[in-house]
Amino acid sequence: MRPVGASGVETRQRVEATALALFAAQGFTATGIRQLAREAGITSAALYSYMGCKEDLLASLMRGLMEPLLERSQTIATSDTQPEVRLRALARAHVRLHGEEPLAARIADTELRALTGDLLGEMLALRDAYEALWVAVIVDGVRDGTFACADTRLVAIALIDLCTGVSGWYRPDGRHTLETIATMHADLCVAAIRAPR
Amino acid sequence: MRPVGASGVETRQRVEATALALFAAQGFTATGIRQLAREAGITSAALYSYMGCKEDLLASLMRGLMEPLLERSQTIATSDTQPEVRLRALARAHVRLHGEEPLAARIADTELRALTGDLLGEMLALRDAYEALWVAVIVDGVRDGTFACADTRLVAIALIDLCTGVSGWYRPDGRHTLETIATMHADLCVAAIRAPR
Amino acid sequence: MRPVGASGVETRQRVEATALALFAAQGFTATGIRQLAREAGITSAALYSYMGCKEDLLASLMRGLMEPLLERSQTIATSDTQPEVRLRALARAHVRLHGEEPLAARIADTELRALTGDLLGEMLALRDAYEALWVAVIVDGVRDGTFACADTRLVAIALIDLCTGVSGWYRPDGRHTLETIATMHADLCVAAIRAPR
Amino acid sequence: MRPVGASGVETRQRVEATALALFAAQGFTATGIRQLAREAGITSAALYSYMGCKEDLLASLMRGLMEPLLERSQTIATSDTQPEVRLRALARAHVRLHGEEPLAARIADTELRALTGDLLGEMLALRDAYEALWVAVIVDGVRDGTFACADTRLVAIALIDLCTGVSGWYRPDGRHTLETIATMHADLCVAAIRAPR
DNA sequence: TATGAATGAGATTTCATTCAT
DNA sequence: TATGAATGAAATCTCATTCAT
Known part of the structure; x- marks a missing residue:
């Protein structure tokens, strides 16, 4: 009825x-x-x-953010451009998606611990694959002398965290457009690990 | 019995x-x-x-981290040294406490939403006071030309987020000592907002 | 299931x-x-x-007695007959309902103190309205010389208490029918306040 | 200590x-x-x-009211005076004690159901003995033609209930003194069952 | 006489979920 | 697809009471 x-x-x-x-x-x-x-x-x-059940619903909301993010970032990370360009693009994509879908982003970033079993495994795999993309770009940059950093994975996580914060406070009617904020964060990321000349 | x-x-x-x-x-x-x-x-x-009740317990655990953090940072932020020195010290203190008390840190950073009423107000006040310290230091640095950034509060939060991540993955028996990690994050912070010469 | x-x-x-x-x-x-x-x-x-909750259930049981009682009594109290007739009818209605619904009556009479907030207010209002009906009838009787009493409200409450007791001991299979008991109590009430000739 | x-x-x-x-x-x-x-x-x-336990405390509070009441009423009921005088005295004593000790009275009148076992038995015995005193006086009055009533025990309970109500609303600083109220209730009682001449 | 710490049982209420209709 | 009724388990918190100190 x-x-x-x-x-x-x-x-x-x-x-x-x-x-x-x-x-x-x-x-x-x-x-x-x-x-x-x-x-x-x-x-x-x-x-x-x-x-299916409450947990399934959570997982599907997470997928809704993480799959597009992973997809776009894969394209970026494997594109044929300089590491700095790719890192900026990764940061911009991350910020943009976190700004556009702040709710899904917050959920994806904080509710992993609510998952169990296969769903947890699935989401961890998505997250690890995503982190690996940043690591790869940074490694490329270190190799060609653009970047300098002591521990790639550690720095990758720190930079991702830095860009993730956006979903916590960004408002469409705020002082800056999402594009501006994305640029700022890309700047921060690159500045943070650029090799001193 | x-x-x-x-x-x-x-x-x-x-x-x-x-x-x-x-x-x-x-x-x-x-x-x-x-x-x-x-x-x-x-x-x-x-x-x-x-x-008193479950929520009181949560609040007291949060206080255990936030009050020391605020206290130490207050000393740092109001010390009579150059902004860059103070910013590095803030970052080091933040990383150190988040590395030493990762459990309390994680709780303080993620469970604010579980609080209500007066306890929520109290914790928000602590957090706001803490953020204000970073903002003040950055403002000082911008004023004397050391730093350059578009939106102080926004950048302050981004840098704090960056240092906060530590509590998520740091392990005492990991590859780097906490001091090393603190130094790395201080480097990242300063590099991220140092004014171009 | x-x-x-x-x-x-x-x-x-x-x-x-x-x-x-x-x-x-x-x-x-x-x-x-x-x-x-x-x-x-x-x-x-x-x-x-x-x-809704335990207290709501209590309130609804009370309403089940007090609303009909108030309704019937309103009709009686405002009818166009002599005060003595009306007082007897009030007493009879009270006794009858307390005898027919002794459980609800006992609850309505003793559990007011278990209520709080709006529900308490609602029940107090019902009780006060009910008492006011008795007072009005007695006042009428005093005015036309049928009744004599020092303090109307006080006497009204005493007479109501007197009729209320019925719910404590009346049994359908007891020595007297409910109608007999009602008559007896009506007699008691009128006798108690009839003006001496 | x-x-x-x-x-x-x-x-x-x-x-x-x-x-x-x-x-x-x-x-x-x-x-x-x-x-x-x-x-x-x-x-x-x-x-x-x-x-001893919570229930013992309750019982001792009840005793504090019921034993003196029973004692005084025994003296009254067995005194060598006319039934009407004795009934008035019973009512006055009841009202007086209920007015002087309204808290104990309310407890004695409403918390019997909270007792169990021997304590319950003890209190029921006190209550029954007390009721029996009123019944005896009324019976005497009926015998000598002063009173007229259909069911002695039933009427005794109704009159006791009538006098009991006092503890619910009497205030020492109210409109009437306790003595006045006692007199009024004695009047009500006697009027209620006096045989018509 | 008094205390701080503890207990097992129970309080009311909500949880996610199921299922015949 | 949706509902009303129901469930067993669990939620947070309080109960009266005990006992070594």
Whole structure:
């Protein structure tokens, strides 16, 4: 008995949007299935038409951010340009996606620990693959003398963390456009590891 | 029927250590009062001799990190040295405390949203005061031409985030000593905002 | 896994009947939610399909007595008959309802103190409105010389108390019918305040 | 290690006074042992120097009212005066004690159901003996033609209830003195069952 | 007489999930 | 696709009480 005017697709989108908002604001564990249902305008039983279980829903939200991020970054990291250009592009892409999808970003960055089993493995693999792209670019830069750094992986993580912060405070109506912020962070990253001349 | 040989002080320490470990690993919300009690070796009822409520316990763990951090940083930020020296010292102190107390650090950095009411207000005030110290130092550096940056507060937060990441992966038996890592992060921070000559 | 053959309506009635019995016999506070659930034949979790919280359930049981009582009494008190007739009718209605619904009556009369906030306010308002009806009738009687009394409100409360006692000991299979008892109490009330000729 | 200046006797009195206030206001079940201790200014463990268990304390408070009431009423009921005089005296004594000790009275009248076992038996015996005194006086009055009533025990209970109400609203600084109120209730009682001439 | 620490049981309420309709 | 009713387990917290000190 579907309410007139509501299609499954719309409902699904509403559920996902609501979950994004709640998980990001309160955390996955602190968000109850009934609050989620209530704010999405359906019963909690109906939720299970749109998700396997609560954890599946979380994983699919994470995928929604991490898969595009990984995809774009793969293209960037393997492109045929100088390491500095690629590092800037990686940073820009990271900042842009974190600014455009701050909710999904926050969830992806903080709720890994809520996952278990296969879902956890899947997400860890995505994250590791992503980190490896940054490492590869930095290694290239170190090799050709553009960059200088003591521990590549460690620095890669530090720079990613630096760009990740954006999702915590960026507002579309804030003082700077997302493009400006992306440029600033790209500058910070490159400045941080550029080899002294 | 108090187990012979256990004093209140010891039990309190055991409770706090257990809470640090569990809250850091699983998150505050995902950690139940009974698990906490079980792993601390007491009943859940006895927990309430050592805390007002679960949220009070969380707040006191956060204070344990944020108050020392704020105190040391205040001394640094108001010392009579060059901005670059002070910024390096801030970064080193931040990294050092986050490396020494990674559990408390992780909790302080991720569980603010679990607080409500007065406790939330108190912690936000601590955090804001801390951020203000970094901002002040950066402003000083910009004024005397050492640093160049577009938006002080934004950059301050980005640099703090950068140093915060340490608590996520640092291990005492890892490849670098904490001092080395602190130096590296201080380098990253300064490099990131040093004015081009 | 809903037991076949049980509908929500039946369950709700069973819950309310059980609550009436237990609250009346043991008191609201002394009755646990699990005992209530057990004796109603459901789980304690399922109780919450039928009530907001324990206090809401109490308030709704009270309403079940006080609203009809107030309604009937309003009709009586504002009817166009002599004060003595109206007082007798008030007493009879009170006794009758207290005899027919002794459990609800006992609860309404003794568990006000278990309520808080808005629910308490609502019930106090009902009680005050009810007392005011008796006062009004007595005042009318005093005015036309039928009754004589020093303090109307005080006497009104005393007479109501007198009729209330019925719910404590009346049994349908006792020595007197409820109608007889009602008559007796109406007699007592009128005799108690009739002006001496 | 008794705090200087506090004697056991004083503490005991403070405990009993506190218990009277709390049990009367909130009910026996709703009053926790720790609230009681806190408001009496001792630890909950120390309470057990002054009482066997919570239920013992309740019983002793009840005795404090019911034994004097029974004693005085026994003297009255067996005195060599006319039934009407004795009934008035019973009512006056009841009202007086309920007005002077409204807290104990309220507890004695409402918390019987919180007792179990021997303590319950003891209190029921006191109550029954007391009721029997009223019944005896009324019977005497009926015999000599002063009173007229259909069911002695039933009427006795109704009149006791009527006088009991006093403890619910009497305030020493109210509109009437306790003596006046006692007189009014004695009047009500006698008027209610006086045989028509 | 008093305390601090502790206990086992239980309080009310919510959890994620299931299932016949 | 959606619902109302239900579940077993667990949530946080309080209960009255005990006992070595």
